[in-house]
Amino acid sequence: MILQPGTGPVLGDVHLTAAPEHVLWGRLPCAADEPVLEVEPGTAVTVDTISHEGILEDQGRDPAAFFGAHGVTEVLADAVALAASEHPHRFGVDGPHVVSRPVAVAGAQVGDLLAMTLLDATPRVPYGVISNRHGKGVLVGEHPLGGAPVFSAFATVSEDGTHGLLPLTPGAEPTVAFPLRPFLGVMGVAVAGRQRPHSVPPGRHGGNVDIALLTAGSTLYLPVQADGGLAYVGDPHFAQGDGEVSLTAMEASLRATVRLDVVAREDALARFGELVGPLAETAEFLVPTGMDEDLDLAVADCVRAAVALLQARFGMDPSLAYAYLSAATDFRISQVVDVVKGVHATIRKSDFENDPAAPRHALRTRRAPAAGPAEP
Structure with missing residues:
Protein backbone atom coordinates (compact mmCIF):
# COMPACT_ATOMS: atom_id res chain seq x y z
CA MET A 1 0.00 0.00 0.00
CA PRO A 126 7.01 -0.91 -0.63
CA TYR A 127 10.50 -0.08 -1.95
CA GLY A 128 13.67 1.80 -1.05
CA VAL A 129 17.13 2.75 -2.24
CA ILE A 130 20.67 2.08 -0.97
CA SER A 131 23.21 4.44 -2.53
CA ASN A 132 26.93 5.03 -2.79
CA ARG A 133 28.54 8.11 -4.32
CA HIS A 134 32.15 8.90 -5.27
CA GLY A 135 33.89 10.60 -2.39
CA LYS A 136 31.47 9.06 0.12
CA GLY A 137 31.27 5.80 2.03
CA VAL A 138 34.11 3.82 3.56
CA LEU A 139 35.70 2.53 0.34
CA VAL A 140 36.30 5.88 -1.33
CA GLY A 141 37.98 5.40 -4.70
CA GLU A 142 36.98 1.73 -4.86
CA HIS A 143 33.21 2.14 -5.14
CA PRO A 144 31.10 2.84 -7.15
CA LEU A 145 32.64 0.48 -9.68
CA GLY A 146 33.19 1.46 -13.28
CA GLY A 147 33.55 5.18 -12.69
CA ALA A 148 29.84 5.90 -12.26
CA PRO A 149 29.26 8.96 -10.02
CA VAL A 150 26.49 7.22 -8.09
CA PHE A 151 25.38 3.63 -7.60
CA SER A 152 21.79 3.14 -6.42
CA ALA A 153 20.60 -0.31 -5.41
CA PHE A 154 16.82 -0.57 -5.69
CA ALA A 155 15.37 -2.71 -2.90
CA THR A 156 11.84 -4.05 -2.60
CA VAL A 157 9.79 -5.15 0.40
CA SER A 158 8.60 -8.72 0.90
CA GLU A 159 4.89 -9.42 0.56
CA ASP A 160 4.50 -9.78 4.33
CA GLY A 161 6.29 -6.47 4.89
CA THR A 162 8.98 -7.89 7.15
CA HIS A 163 12.07 -8.02 4.90
CA GLY A 164 13.95 -6.02 2.34
CA LEU A 165 14.92 -7.82 -0.85
CA LEU A 166 17.98 -7.44 -3.10
CA PRO A 167 19.31 -9.49 -6.04
CA LEU A 168 22.72 -11.17 -6.07
CA THR A 169 23.54 -9.51 -9.42
CA PRO A 170 22.08 -6.45 -11.16
CA GLY A 171 18.88 -7.27 -13.02
CA ALA A 172 18.38 -10.65 -11.37
CA GLU A 173 15.38 -11.63 -9.26
CA PRO A 174 15.79 -10.59 -5.62
CA THR A 175 16.87 -13.54 -3.48
CA VAL A 176 18.70 -11.80 -0.62
CA ALA A 177 16.35 -11.03 2.28
CA PHE A 178 17.20 -8.94 5.34
CA PRO A 179 14.96 -7.84 8.25
CA ALA A 264 13.12 19.36 33.56
CA ARG A 265 16.78 19.97 34.35
CA GLU A 266 16.67 18.77 37.96
CA ASP A 267 15.00 15.52 36.93
CA ALA A 268 17.36 15.10 33.99
CA LEU A 269 20.40 15.44 36.24
CA ALA A 270 19.04 12.81 38.64
CA ARG A 271 18.28 10.34 35.86
CA PHE A 272 21.21 10.85 33.50
CA GLY A 273 23.75 13.32 34.90
CA GLU A 274 24.98 16.23 32.81
CA LEU A 275 24.48 15.15 29.21
CA VAL A 276 26.93 16.53 26.68
CA GLY A 277 25.23 14.83 23.74
CA PRO A 278 22.36 12.59 22.71
CA LEU A 279 21.32 9.69 24.93
CA ALA A 280 18.93 6.96 23.80
CA GLU A 281 16.88 4.50 25.80
CA THR A 282 15.15 1.32 24.70
CA ALA A 283 13.19 -1.25 26.70
CA GLU A 284 16.45 -3.15 27.20
CA PHE A 285 19.28 -0.62 27.02
CA LEU A 286 20.57 2.77 28.08
CA VAL A 287 22.45 4.05 25.04
CA PRO A 288 25.01 6.85 25.58
CA THR A 289 26.77 8.19 22.50
CA GLY A 290 30.11 9.60 21.38
CA MET A 291 30.76 11.62 18.22
CA ASP A 292 33.88 12.92 16.55
CA GLU A 293 35.46 13.07 13.09
CA ASP A 294 38.10 10.70 14.51
CA LEU A 295 36.54 7.31 15.28
CA ASP A 296 39.02 6.67 18.12
CA LEU A 297 37.95 9.92 19.80
CA ALA A 298 34.28 9.08 19.23
CA VAL A 299 34.80 5.78 21.08
CA ALA A 300 36.58 7.55 23.94
CA ASP A 301 33.79 10.13 24.22
CA CYS A 302 31.21 7.34 24.30
CA VAL A 303 33.08 5.53 27.09
CA ARG A 304 33.29 8.76 29.12
CA ALA A 305 29.57 9.34 28.61
CA ALA A 306 28.82 5.77 29.70
CA VAL A 307 30.93 6.07 32.87
CA ALA A 308 29.24 9.38 33.76
CA LEU A 309 25.80 7.87 33.14
CA LEU A 310 26.49 4.90 35.43
CA GLN A 311 27.69 7.28 38.14
CA ALA A 312 24.62 9.48 37.89
CA ARG A 313 21.99 6.79 37.41
CA PHE A 314 23.19 4.11 39.81
CA GLY A 315 25.83 5.78 41.98
CA MET A 316 28.49 3.46 40.57
CA ASP A 317 32.13 4.14 41.34
CA PRO A 318 33.80 5.37 38.11
CA SER A 319 36.60 2.81 38.22
CA LEU A 320 34.10 -0.01 38.71
CA ALA A 321 31.89 1.48 35.98
CA TYR A 322 34.85 1.46 33.60
CA ALA A 323 35.52 -2.18 34.47
CA TYR A 324 31.85 -3.11 34.10
CA LEU A 325 31.68 -1.54 30.64
CA SER A 326 34.67 -3.58 29.51
CA ALA A 327 33.12 -6.82 30.74
CA ALA A 328 29.47 -6.33 29.91
CA THR A 329 28.71 -3.60 27.36
CA ASP A 330 28.94 -3.54 23.58
CA PHE A 331 30.22 -0.36 21.95
CA ARG A 332 28.79 -0.20 18.44
CA ILE A 333 29.65 1.98 15.49
CA SER A 334 26.50 3.93 14.66
CA GLN A 335 27.78 5.23 11.34
CA VAL A 336 31.10 6.18 9.73
CA VAL A 337 29.82 8.10 6.68
CA ASP A 338 28.48 11.39 8.06
CA VAL A 339 31.77 13.31 8.49
CA VAL A 340 31.31 13.16 12.26
CA LYS A 341 31.46 9.47 13.14
CA GLY A 342 29.16 8.01 15.78
CA VAL A 343 29.54 5.32 18.46
CA HIS A 344 26.87 4.15 20.89
CA ALA A 345 27.01 1.87 23.91
CA THR A 346 24.33 -0.64 24.90
CA ILE A 347 24.13 -0.79 28.70
CA ARG A 348 21.66 -3.47 29.85
CA LYS A 349 19.27 -2.00 32.40
CA SER A 350 18.54 -5.50 33.74
CA ASP A 351 22.13 -5.77 35.02
CA PHE A 352 21.28 -3.35 37.84
CA GLU A 353 19.04 -4.42 40.73
CA ASN A 354 17.79 -0.99 41.67
CA ASP A 355 17.03 1.80 39.25
CA PRO A 356 16.21 4.84 41.40
CA ALA A 357 15.39 7.04 38.41
CA ALA A 358 11.80 6.30 37.49
CA PRO A 359 10.65 8.37 34.49
CA ARG A 360 9.20 11.71 35.53
CA HIS A 361 8.51 14.58 33.18
CA ALA A 362 8.47 17.78 35.21
CA LEU A 363 7.03 20.43 32.92
CA ARG A 364 7.78 24.10 32.57
CA THR A 365 5.59 26.81 31.11
CA ARG A 366 7.93 29.51 29.79
CA ARG A 367 7.43 30.02 26.05
CA ALA A 368 10.19 30.56 23.53
CA PRO A 369 10.75 34.23 22.57
CA ALA A 370 10.06 35.39 19.04
CA ALA A 371 13.08 35.47 16.71
CA GLY A 372 13.86 36.80 13.27
CA PRO A 373 14.10 34.57 10.21
CA ALA A 374 16.79 31.91 10.10
CA GLU A 375 19.81 31.98 7.83
CA PRO A 376 20.89 28.92 5.78
Whole structure:
Protein backbone atom coordinates (compact mmCIF):
# COMPACT_ATOMS: atom_id res chain seq x y z
CA MET A 1 0.00 0.00 0.00
CA ILE A 2 1.17 3.53 -0.78
CA LEU A 3 0.49 6.05 2.00
CA GLN A 4 -0.17 9.12 -0.10
CA PRO A 5 -0.80 12.49 1.58
CA GLY A 6 -4.28 12.52 3.09
CA THR A 7 -4.72 8.74 3.05
CA GLY A 8 -4.31 6.01 5.65
CA PRO A 9 -4.36 6.11 9.45
CA VAL A 10 -2.91 8.95 11.54
CA LEU A 11 -2.02 7.65 15.00
CA GLY A 12 -0.91 10.91 16.61
CA ASP A 13 -2.81 13.79 18.19
CA VAL A 14 -1.75 16.10 15.35
CA HIS A 15 -0.50 15.46 11.81
CA LEU A 16 2.33 17.28 10.04
CA THR A 17 2.44 16.65 6.30
CA ALA A 18 5.53 16.80 4.09
CA ALA A 19 4.22 19.61 1.90
CA PRO A 20 7.12 21.79 0.65
CA GLU A 21 6.24 24.57 3.11
CA HIS A 22 6.51 22.12 6.03
CA VAL A 23 10.05 20.87 5.35
CA LEU A 24 13.67 21.95 5.12
CA TRP A 25 15.94 20.26 2.59
CA GLY A 26 19.61 19.86 3.43
CA ARG A 27 19.64 22.08 6.52
CA LEU A 28 18.49 21.63 10.12
CA PRO A 29 16.45 24.10 12.18
CA CYS A 30 17.99 26.77 14.38
CA ALA A 31 16.58 28.96 17.15
CA ALA A 32 15.55 31.65 14.66
CA ASP A 33 13.21 29.30 12.81
CA GLU A 34 9.50 29.87 13.37
CA PRO A 35 7.85 26.65 14.59
CA VAL A 36 5.39 25.05 12.23
CA LEU A 37 3.46 23.71 15.24
CA GLU A 38 3.41 24.29 19.00
CA VAL A 39 2.25 21.41 21.20
CA GLU A 40 1.93 20.58 24.87
CA PRO A 41 4.36 18.06 26.40
CA GLY A 42 3.13 14.52 25.93
CA THR A 43 1.65 15.23 22.51
CA ALA A 44 2.08 12.55 19.84
CA VAL A 45 2.85 14.12 16.47
CA THR A 46 2.46 12.08 13.29
CA VAL A 47 4.91 13.27 10.64
CA ASP A 48 4.92 12.25 6.99
CA THR A 49 8.59 11.94 6.02
CA ILE A 50 10.17 11.83 2.57
CA SER A 51 13.36 9.99 1.69
CA HIS A 52 15.92 12.00 -0.25
CA GLU A 53 16.69 8.99 -2.41
CA GLY A 54 15.06 9.38 -5.81
CA ILE A 55 14.63 13.15 -5.60
CA LEU A 56 18.26 14.34 -5.58
CA GLU A 57 19.73 16.27 -8.46
CA ASP A 58 22.24 13.57 -9.39
CA GLN A 59 19.28 11.20 -9.68
CA GLY A 60 17.40 13.61 -11.94
CA ARG A 61 15.27 15.39 -9.29
CA ASP A 62 12.34 13.50 -10.82
CA PRO A 63 11.12 10.66 -8.60
CA ALA A 64 8.47 9.50 -11.08
CA ALA A 65 11.15 8.91 -13.72
CA PHE A 66 13.74 7.54 -11.30
CA PHE A 67 11.44 4.97 -9.70
CA GLY A 68 9.59 4.35 -12.95
CA ALA A 69 12.84 3.00 -14.39
CA HIS A 70 12.61 0.30 -11.70
CA GLY A 71 9.03 -0.61 -12.59
CA VAL A 72 7.33 1.52 -9.93
CA THR A 73 3.95 2.79 -11.16
CA GLU A 74 3.00 4.97 -8.18
CA VAL A 75 5.27 7.35 -6.29
CA LEU A 76 4.50 9.68 -3.40
CA ALA A 77 2.79 12.88 -4.50
CA ASP A 78 4.57 14.94 -1.83
CA ALA A 79 7.96 13.68 -3.06
CA VAL A 80 7.02 14.70 -6.61
CA ALA A 81 5.82 18.11 -5.36
CA LEU A 82 9.03 18.78 -3.42
CA ALA A 83 11.28 17.76 -6.31
CA ALA A 84 9.32 19.97 -8.72
CA SER A 85 9.14 22.95 -6.34
CA GLU A 86 11.41 25.96 -6.09
CA HIS A 87 12.56 24.76 -2.68
CA PRO A 88 16.02 26.24 -2.05
CA HIS A 89 18.14 23.09 -2.06
CA ARG A 90 21.75 23.71 -3.15
CA PHE A 91 23.15 20.42 -4.38
CA GLY A 92 26.73 19.92 -3.20
CA VAL A 93 26.37 22.73 -0.64
CA ASP A 94 23.43 21.61 1.47
CA GLY A 95 22.96 18.10 2.77
CA PRO A 96 20.62 15.62 1.10
CA HIS A 97 18.10 15.09 3.91
CA VAL A 98 14.49 16.26 3.96
CA VAL A 99 13.50 17.19 7.54
CA SER A 100 10.37 18.60 9.09
CA ARG A 101 10.23 22.23 10.10
CA PRO A 102 10.48 22.52 13.89
CA VAL A 103 7.76 21.71 16.41
CA ALA A 104 7.86 23.77 19.62
CA VAL A 105 7.05 22.04 22.90
CA ALA A 106 5.50 24.36 25.47
CA GLY A 107 7.68 24.89 28.52
CA ALA A 108 10.90 23.39 27.13
CA GLN A 109 13.83 25.62 27.97
CA VAL A 110 17.60 25.56 27.80
CA GLY A 111 18.92 23.18 30.47
CA ASP A 112 16.03 20.74 30.09
CA LEU A 113 16.02 17.61 27.97
CA LEU A 114 13.60 17.02 25.13
CA ALA A 115 12.49 13.39 25.01
CA MET A 116 11.49 12.13 21.54
CA THR A 117 9.80 8.71 21.70
CA LEU A 118 9.13 6.92 18.43
CA LEU A 119 5.72 5.33 18.86
CA ASP A 120 5.25 4.04 15.33
CA ALA A 121 7.09 3.98 12.01
CA THR A 122 4.86 2.85 9.16
CA PRO A 123 6.31 2.45 5.66
CA ARG A 124 4.68 4.69 3.06
CA VAL A 125 6.00 2.72 0.07
CA PRO A 126 7.01 -0.91 -0.63
CA TYR A 127 10.50 -0.08 -1.95
CA GLY A 128 13.67 1.80 -1.05
CA VAL A 129 17.13 2.75 -2.24
CA ILE A 130 20.67 2.08 -0.97
CA SER A 131 23.21 4.44 -2.53
CA ASN A 132 26.93 5.03 -2.79
CA ARG A 133 28.54 8.11 -4.32
CA HIS A 134 32.15 8.90 -5.27
CA GLY A 135 33.89 10.60 -2.39
CA LYS A 136 31.47 9.06 0.12
CA GLY A 137 31.27 5.80 2.03
CA VAL A 138 34.11 3.82 3.56
CA LEU A 139 35.70 2.53 0.34
CA VAL A 140 36.30 5.88 -1.33
CA GLY A 141 37.98 5.40 -4.70
CA GLU A 142 36.98 1.73 -4.86
CA HIS A 143 33.21 2.14 -5.14
CA PRO A 144 31.10 2.84 -7.15
CA LEU A 145 32.64 0.48 -9.68
CA GLY A 146 33.19 1.46 -13.28
CA GLY A 147 33.55 5.18 -12.69
CA ALA A 148 29.84 5.90 -12.26
CA PRO A 149 29.26 8.96 -10.02
CA VAL A 150 26.49 7.22 -8.09
CA PHE A 151 25.38 3.63 -7.60
CA SER A 152 21.79 3.14 -6.42
CA ALA A 153 20.60 -0.31 -5.41
CA PHE A 154 16.82 -0.57 -5.69
CA ALA A 155 15.37 -2.71 -2.90
CA THR A 156 11.84 -4.05 -2.60
CA VAL A 157 9.79 -5.15 0.40
CA SER A 158 8.60 -8.72 0.90
CA GLU A 159 4.89 -9.42 0.56
CA ASP A 160 4.50 -9.78 4.33
CA GLY A 161 6.29 -6.47 4.89
CA THR A 162 8.98 -7.89 7.15
CA HIS A 163 12.07 -8.02 4.90
CA GLY A 164 13.95 -6.02 2.34
CA LEU A 165 14.92 -7.82 -0.85
CA LEU A 166 17.98 -7.44 -3.10
CA PRO A 167 19.31 -9.49 -6.04
CA LEU A 168 22.72 -11.17 -6.07
CA THR A 169 23.54 -9.51 -9.42
CA PRO A 170 22.08 -6.45 -11.16
CA GLY A 171 18.88 -7.27 -13.02
CA ALA A 172 18.38 -10.65 -11.37
CA GLU A 173 15.38 -11.63 -9.26
CA PRO A 174 15.79 -10.59 -5.62
CA THR A 175 16.87 -13.54 -3.48
CA VAL A 176 18.70 -11.80 -0.62
CA ALA A 177 16.35 -11.03 2.28
CA PHE A 178 17.20 -8.94 5.34
CA PRO A 179 14.96 -7.84 8.25
CA LEU A 180 13.26 -4.45 8.12
CA ARG A 181 13.57 -2.33 11.27
CA PRO A 182 12.14 1.11 10.39
CA PHE A 183 13.53 4.14 12.20
CA LEU A 184 14.32 7.82 11.71
CA GLY A 185 17.95 8.62 10.94
CA VAL A 186 17.41 12.28 11.85
CA MET A 187 15.88 13.26 15.20
CA GLY A 188 16.98 16.52 16.74
CA VAL A 189 16.47 19.87 18.39
CA ALA A 190 17.28 23.29 17.01
CA VAL A 191 20.73 24.74 17.59
CA ALA A 192 21.17 28.14 19.22
CA GLY A 193 21.61 31.18 17.03
CA ARG A 194 20.49 32.05 13.53
CA GLN A 195 22.57 29.69 11.38
CA ARG A 196 20.97 26.49 10.16
CA PRO A 197 23.48 23.61 10.37
CA HIS A 198 24.24 21.25 7.49
CA SER A 199 22.05 18.14 7.69
CA VAL A 200 24.85 15.55 7.47
CA PRO A 201 27.08 15.74 10.59
CA PRO A 202 25.35 14.82 13.87
CA GLY A 203 26.18 16.53 17.13
CA ARG A 204 24.94 17.66 20.52
CA HIS A 205 21.71 18.68 18.82
CA GLY A 206 21.17 15.12 17.58
CA GLY A 207 20.35 15.47 13.91
CA ASN A 208 21.68 12.72 11.65
CA VAL A 209 22.56 10.29 14.44
CA ASP A 210 21.68 7.18 12.37
CA ILE A 211 21.36 4.86 15.39
CA ALA A 212 19.58 1.75 14.13
CA LEU A 213 18.36 0.84 17.65
CA LEU A 214 15.98 3.80 17.59
CA THR A 215 13.01 1.79 16.36
CA ALA A 216 9.44 2.05 17.68
CA GLY A 217 9.38 2.16 21.49
CA SER A 218 12.76 3.87 21.86
CA THR A 219 13.42 7.37 23.18
CA LEU A 220 16.11 9.87 22.26
CA TYR A 221 16.99 12.49 24.91
CA LEU A 222 18.54 15.73 23.68
CA PRO A 223 19.81 18.78 25.59
CA VAL A 224 17.53 21.71 24.72
CA GLN A 225 19.50 24.51 23.04
CA ALA A 226 16.64 26.90 22.24
CA ASP A 227 13.50 27.59 24.24
CA GLY A 228 10.65 25.48 22.94
CA GLY A 229 13.08 22.71 22.00
CA LEU A 230 12.10 23.00 18.31
CA ALA A 231 12.09 19.29 17.49
CA TYR A 232 12.33 17.87 13.98
CA VAL A 233 12.64 14.49 12.26
CA GLY A 234 13.60 13.12 8.86
CA ASP A 235 15.91 10.75 6.96
CA PRO A 236 13.54 7.75 7.15
CA HIS A 237 15.07 4.27 6.98
CA PHE A 238 13.54 0.85 6.53
CA ALA A 239 16.73 -0.87 7.69
CA GLN A 240 20.38 -0.15 8.51
CA GLY A 241 23.40 -2.09 9.63
CA ASP A 242 25.61 -0.53 12.30
CA GLY A 243 28.21 1.48 10.39
CA GLU A 244 26.10 2.29 7.28
CA VAL A 245 29.32 1.73 5.36
CA SER A 246 28.38 2.40 1.72
CA LEU A 247 26.85 5.82 2.52
CA THR A 248 23.14 5.19 2.94
CA ALA A 249 21.03 2.40 4.40
CA MET A 250 17.71 1.24 2.93
CA GLU A 251 16.27 4.72 2.60
CA ALA A 252 12.51 4.94 2.18
CA SER A 253 9.67 7.18 3.31
CA LEU A 254 7.84 6.59 6.60
CA ARG A 255 4.80 7.92 8.42
CA ALA A 256 6.29 8.34 11.88
CA THR A 257 4.52 9.11 15.15
CA VAL A 258 6.72 10.71 17.81
CA ARG A 259 5.71 11.70 21.34
CA LEU A 260 7.42 14.85 22.59
CA ASP A 261 8.08 15.25 26.33
CA VAL A 262 10.10 17.64 28.46
CA VAL A 263 12.40 16.42 31.23
CA ALA A 264 13.12 19.36 33.56
CA ARG A 265 16.78 19.97 34.35
CA GLU A 266 16.67 18.77 37.96
CA ASP A 267 15.00 15.52 36.93
CA ALA A 268 17.36 15.10 33.99
CA LEU A 269 20.40 15.44 36.24
CA ALA A 270 19.04 12.81 38.64
CA ARG A 271 18.28 10.34 35.86
CA PHE A 272 21.21 10.85 33.50
CA GLY A 273 23.75 13.32 34.90
CA GLU A 274 24.98 16.23 32.81
CA LEU A 275 24.48 15.15 29.21
CA VAL A 276 26.93 16.53 26.68
CA GLY A 277 25.23 14.83 23.74
CA PRO A 278 22.36 12.59 22.71
CA LEU A 279 21.32 9.69 24.93
CA ALA A 280 18.93 6.96 23.80
CA GLU A 281 16.88 4.50 25.80
CA THR A 282 15.15 1.32 24.70
CA ALA A 283 13.19 -1.25 26.70
CA GLU A 284 16.45 -3.15 27.20
CA PHE A 285 19.28 -0.62 27.02
CA LEU A 286 20.57 2.77 28.08
CA VAL A 287 22.45 4.05 25.04
CA PRO A 288 25.01 6.85 25.58
CA THR A 289 26.77 8.19 22.50
CA GLY A 290 30.11 9.60 21.38
CA MET A 291 30.76 11.62 18.22
CA ASP A 292 33.88 12.92 16.55
CA GLU A 293 35.46 13.07 13.09
CA ASP A 294 38.10 10.70 14.51
CA LEU A 295 36.54 7.31 15.28
CA ASP A 296 39.02 6.67 18.12
CA LEU A 297 37.95 9.92 19.80
CA ALA A 298 34.28 9.08 19.23
CA VAL A 299 34.80 5.78 21.08
CA ALA A 300 36.58 7.55 23.94
CA ASP A 301 33.79 10.13 24.22
CA CYS A 302 31.21 7.34 24.30
CA VAL A 303 33.08 5.53 27.09
CA ARG A 304 33.29 8.76 29.12
CA ALA A 305 29.57 9.34 28.61
CA ALA A 306 28.82 5.77 29.70
CA VAL A 307 30.93 6.07 32.87
CA ALA A 308 29.24 9.38 33.76
CA LEU A 309 25.80 7.87 33.14
CA LEU A 310 26.49 4.90 35.43
CA GLN A 311 27.69 7.28 38.14
CA ALA A 312 24.62 9.48 37.89
CA ARG A 313 21.99 6.79 37.41
CA PHE A 314 23.19 4.11 39.81
CA GLY A 315 25.83 5.78 41.98
CA MET A 316 28.49 3.46 40.57
CA ASP A 317 32.13 4.14 41.34
CA PRO A 318 33.80 5.37 38.11
CA SER A 319 36.60 2.81 38.22
CA LEU A 320 34.10 -0.01 38.71
CA ALA A 321 31.89 1.48 35.98
CA TYR A 322 34.85 1.46 33.60
CA ALA A 323 35.52 -2.18 34.47
CA TYR A 324 31.85 -3.11 34.10
CA LEU A 325 31.68 -1.54 30.64
CA SER A 326 34.67 -3.58 29.51
CA ALA A 327 33.12 -6.82 30.74
CA ALA A 328 29.47 -6.33 29.91
CA THR A 329 28.71 -3.60 27.36
CA ASP A 330 28.94 -3.54 23.58
CA PHE A 331 30.22 -0.36 21.95
CA ARG A 332 28.79 -0.20 18.44
CA ILE A 333 29.65 1.98 15.49
CA SER A 334 26.50 3.93 14.66
CA GLN A 335 27.78 5.23 11.34
CA VAL A 336 31.10 6.18 9.73
CA VAL A 337 29.82 8.10 6.68
CA ASP A 338 28.48 11.39 8.06
CA VAL A 339 31.77 13.31 8.49
CA VAL A 340 31.31 13.16 12.26
CA LYS A 341 31.46 9.47 13.14
CA GLY A 342 29.16 8.01 15.78
CA VAL A 343 29.54 5.32 18.46
CA HIS A 344 26.87 4.15 20.89
CA ALA A 345 27.01 1.87 23.91
CA THR A 346 24.33 -0.64 24.90
CA ILE A 347 24.13 -0.79 28.70
CA ARG A 348 21.66 -3.47 29.85
CA LYS A 349 19.27 -2.00 32.40
CA SER A 350 18.54 -5.50 33.74
CA ASP A 351 22.13 -5.77 35.02
CA PHE A 352 21.28 -3.35 37.84
CA GLU A 353 19.04 -4.42 40.73
CA ASN A 354 17.79 -0.99 41.67
CA ASP A 355 17.03 1.80 39.25
CA PRO A 356 16.21 4.84 41.40
CA ALA A 357 15.39 7.04 38.41
CA ALA A 358 11.80 6.30 37.49
CA PRO A 359 10.65 8.37 34.49
CA ARG A 360 9.20 11.71 35.53
CA HIS A 361 8.51 14.58 33.18
CA ALA A 362 8.47 17.78 35.21
CA LEU A 363 7.03 20.43 32.92
CA ARG A 364 7.78 24.10 32.57
CA THR A 365 5.59 26.81 31.11
CA ARG A 366 7.93 29.51 29.79
CA ARG A 367 7.43 30.02 26.05
CA ALA A 368 10.19 30.56 23.53
CA PRO A 369 10.75 34.23 22.57
CA ALA A 370 10.06 35.39 19.04
CA ALA A 371 13.08 35.47 16.71
CA GLY A 372 13.86 36.80 13.27
CA PRO A 373 14.10 34.57 10.21
CA ALA A 374 16.79 31.91 10.10
CA GLU A 375 19.81 31.98 7.83
CA PRO A 376 20.89 28.92 5.78
